[in-house]
Amino acid sequence: MPSKRGRMSQEVNAGSMADIAFLLLIFFLVTTTIASDKGILNILPPKQDPNDPPPEVELNERNIFNILINANDQLLIEGDFRTDAVGLSDEIKKFVLNFGRPDEENMALFNSLPASLRGMAEQSPESSDYPGSGGAVVSIKTNRGTSYELYLEVLDQVKKAYFEIYGERVGLTAEQYRQLSGRTAAEAELIDKGKEGIPMAISIAEPDKLGGGD
Amino acid sequence: MAKFKKKTKADVNIPTSALPDIIFMLLFFFMVVTVLREQEILVExxxxxxxxxxxxxxxxxxxxxxVGKPKNTSLYGTEPRIQANDVLINTSDIVFWVTQEKDKLSEAERDQITISLKxxxxxxxxxxxxxxxxxxxxDARKLLYASVGRVDL
Incomplete structure (x- = not known):
């Protein structure tokens, strides 16, 4: 069959393609908000039943690491007055890893720790008894007038102490440990191995009403 | 000095034929990461x-x-308010809101609901x-204090 017309040029003019793409690009650039679901995870205690109050757990004073924050954003850490939370994570790490009066289970825990953590573990009788449950507890108590920013900073420091311990137990940095997703069996095992025997015992008390700032 | 010949001028035309491809690549990246905001944030x-x-x-x-100070202070005052979905709610409405949010999830996932507190x-x-x-x-006990990363030295 003879062609009806002379063949047209096969090339499509692509010169304005870039302009069109630019336009779309700018539109998406403007409308984009890169969603970041990152933050500090906290598990709240179960709700209280007024008819069935939780059993009172008697803890020795030495087993509690007290952090109080008042309405003026001043801190009282283990009885010492502070104005900022710098270096708090190291103190908490030391507190958690203290083996004052370890029982059998916690002696085994001590022996399972890597050498670097064992070096940090002290046996001060004035500090916490052992890292296991019922041992070291970090307590944070705020006031209604405390700023959220400072509260988060303190919580951040406490979490940092724990993540450093967990990470070190499995030979990772705190950063790498935090990024474990637990999706694969190997990662889930690492997470469990890091936590094993050292629960993240952070107690967040109801804030005082005094000096109300809300 | 005839010996020193001027260098031939470099070709000034940058080939732009690959430009659309590069732009398209960027475009696709942004299209993929984009989440269109479906609600207006009423608080700071x-x-x-x-x-x-x-x-x-x-x-x-x-x-x-x-949670934050309302942007429109003449309408909502200056005290921090809570926004859920696209309305400001009171503290007492939270339980009802959580129930609604839980209903959106499948039954097996209901107790895993995580509240991101921004x-x-x-x-x-x-x-x-x-x-x-x-x-x-x-009974929505998983709480995430949304925060952004800080690079500390």
């Missing part, structure tokens, strides 16, 4: 900084609560602890 949001951030794996389990850094602990109390009442 200066998200605090923290270092020990964790990521939530399953985004469908997250519900957002925004609070402004200037908010005081009073309202925050009220919210925490209500969340405990509503």
């Amino acid at each position: 949001q200066k998200i605090p900084q923290a270092t020990q951030l964790q990521k939530i794996q399953k985004k469908t389990l997250i519900s957002y609560l925004y 609070a402004d850094r200037d908010v005081k602990m009073g309202p925050i602890s009220d919210i925490q109390f209500e969340l405990r009442e509503a």
Whole structure:
């Protein structure tokens, strides 16, 4: 069959393609908000039943690491007055890893720790008894007038102490440990191995009403 | 000096034929990461900084609560308010809101609901602890204090 017309040029003019793409690009650039679901995870205690109050757990004073924050954003850490939370994570790490009066289970825990953590573990009788449950507890108590920013900073420091311990137990940095997703069996095992025997015992008390700032 | 010949001029035309491809690549990147905002934020949001951030794996389990000073102070006052979906709610409405959010999830996932608390850094602990109390009442105990990373040296 003879062609009806002379063949047209096969090339499509692509010169304005870039302009069109630019336009779309700018539109998406403007409308984009890169969603970041990152933050500090906290598990709240179960709700209280007024008819069935939780059993009172008697803890020795030495087993509690007290952090109080008042309405003026001043801190009282283990009885010492502070104005900022710098270096708090190291103190908490030391507190958690203290083996004052370890029982059998916690002696085994001590022996399972890597050498670097064992070096940090002290046996001060004035500090916490052992890292296991019922041992070291970090307590944070705020006031209604405390700023959220400072509260988060303190919580951040406490979490940092724990993540450093967990990470070190499995030979990772705190950063790498935090990024474990637990999706694969190997990662889930690492997470469990890091936590094993050292629960993240952070107690967040109801804030005082005094000096109300809300 | 005839010996030193001027260098031939370099070709000034930059080949632009690959430009659309590069732009398209960028375009696709932004199209993929884009989440179109489906709601207007009515409260101020200066998200605090923290270092020990964790990521939530399953985004469908997250519900957002925004807390901060209202942007429109003449209408809503200057006290921190809570925004859920696209309305400002009172503390007492949180339990009902959580129930609604839980209904959106499948039955097996209901107790895994995570509340992402996007609070402004200037908010005081009073309202925050009220919210925490209500969340405990509503049995939504996984709480994420949304924060952005800080690079500390």
